[in-house]
Amino acid sequence: xxxxxxxxxxxxxxxxxxxxxxxxxxxxxxxxxxxxxxxxxxxxxxxxxxxxxxxxxxxxxxxxxxxxxxxxxxxxxxxxxxxxxxxxxxxxxxxxxxxxxxxxxxxxxxxxxxxxxxxxxxxxxxxxxxxxxxxxxxxxxxxxxxxxxxxxxxxxxxxxxxxxxxxxxxxxxxxxxxxxxxxxxxxxxxxxxxxxxxxxxxxxxxxxxxxxxxxxxxxxxxxxxxxxxxxxxxxxxxxxxxxxxxxxxxxxxxxxxxxxxxxxxxxxxxxxxxxxxxxxxx
Amino acid sequence: xxxxxxxxxxxxxxxxxxxxxxxxxxxxxxxxxxxxxxxxxxxxxxxxxxxxxxxxxxxxxxxxxxxxxxxxxxxxxxxxxxxxxxxxxxxxxxxxxxxxxxxxxxxxxxx
Numbered sequence: 001x002x003x004x005x006x007x008x009x010x011x012x013x014x015x016x017x018x019x020x021x022x023x024x025x026x027x028x029x030x031x032x033x034x035x036x037x038x039x040x041x042x043x044x045x046x047x048x049x050x051x052x053x054x055x056x057x058x059x060x061x062x063x064x065x066x067x068x069x070x071x072x073x074x075x076x077x078x079x080x081x082x083x084x085x086x087x088x089x090x091x092x093x094x095x096x097x098x099x100x101x102x103x104x105x106x107x108x109x110x111x112x113x114x115x116x117x118x119x120x121x122x123x124x125x126x127x128x129x130x131x132x133x134x135x136x137x138x139x140x141x142x143x144x145x146x147x148x149x150x151x152x153x154x155x156x157x158x159x160x161x162x163x164x165x166x167x168x169x170x171x172x173x174x175x176x177x178x179x180x181x182x183x184x185x186x187x188x189x190x191x192x193x194x195x196x197x198x199x200x201x202x203x204x205x206x207x208x209x210x211x212x213x214x215x216x217x218x219x220x221x222x223x224x225x226x227x228x229x230x231x232x233x234x235x236x237x238x239x240x241x242x243x244x245x246x247x248x249x250x251x252x253x254x255x256x257x258x259x260x261x262x263x264x265x266x267x268x269x270x271x272x273x274x275x276x277x278x279x280x281x282x
Numbered sequence: 283x284x285x286x287x288x289x290x291x292x293x294x295x296x297x298x299x300x301x302x303x304x305x306x307x308x309x310x311x312x313x314x315x316x317x318x319x320x321x322x323x324x325x326x327x328x329x330x331x332x333x334x335x336x337x338x339x340x341x342x343x344x345x346x347x348x349x350x351x352x353x354x355x356x357x358x359x360x361x362x363x364x365x366x367x368x369x370x371x372x373x374x375x376x377x378x379x380x381x382x383x384x385x386x387x388x389x390x391x392x393x
Contacts, residue, residue: 054359058362063365066364133346133382140343205366224350244353247353
């Protein structure tokens, strides 16, 4: 039961942290809960579908199908997070200013909540399909003390993961509204850079990108990837104890491309000189 | 119409394809997952060159081939064989494991 709970928790944790952050980033948007719930539902259905075709995916492209699939999911999520952040740099300030009022700016309805729903769906799909495969394996092998222990362990792992996501959401929404979007913009930016670095690792293991130095540095003596803080930081900011050169390149490039677009769009937004807190970065 | 020049160009491309390191010199190394053990548990591998690990799951349950030091992870369904490229690596021991059964561990021994 406990090993099941631990493995399920680990997989849920990454998706739950991402959901917690984007849910906070969407604060003040009408029907954001519905969009996020829709993303979770689509992700769960997708996870079951992907797990069902896992054998076909794994053996596709001469045994590199899953690497390519994971990379595609990760880069799609990076694109959605980037789009959200760039949009928020041009509109976030007025959102923050009007959030307390009723009769909100109509433009808040145009917030790219679909981008957030897709990010949620992709995160749930990626981690969820591994949970489905793992639980299927346990059920098949009859290990871990039977089906009841598996269900209890799975539910426990899920609950712990959801609790972690709820905790980060609770911490973020405690931030005053006029600062919130600046914080979530930073978090989303680092999240996107981390996911891009993971995506690069998958393309590297599929032999489509050169490693550019297999291990650029090794900080596993300080913080192991396998430890709980290591895993949390891995999701939040893309921490990797032994990164390959190409991962660092993708990380920095993502920071500069999304961050640069945010600045560009943020400066172009009108009424920048009224002294209100602007949720732009740098 | 095939001119001698075209034949020569084709021959050059053929030679390049055959001689290119990606095709001809990437050593393949087979690793099997059998009864929750990696076979072999210590996998010898050459240093300083790219290698292709061919991981075959001979069990009835899914596994996830993963390595922190090699930053690689990929699901291996029952009966499937997956490809994971690693390297060029420095000499040393690199641990890998089945993420679905973390007690199942092995090492890539690079010399």
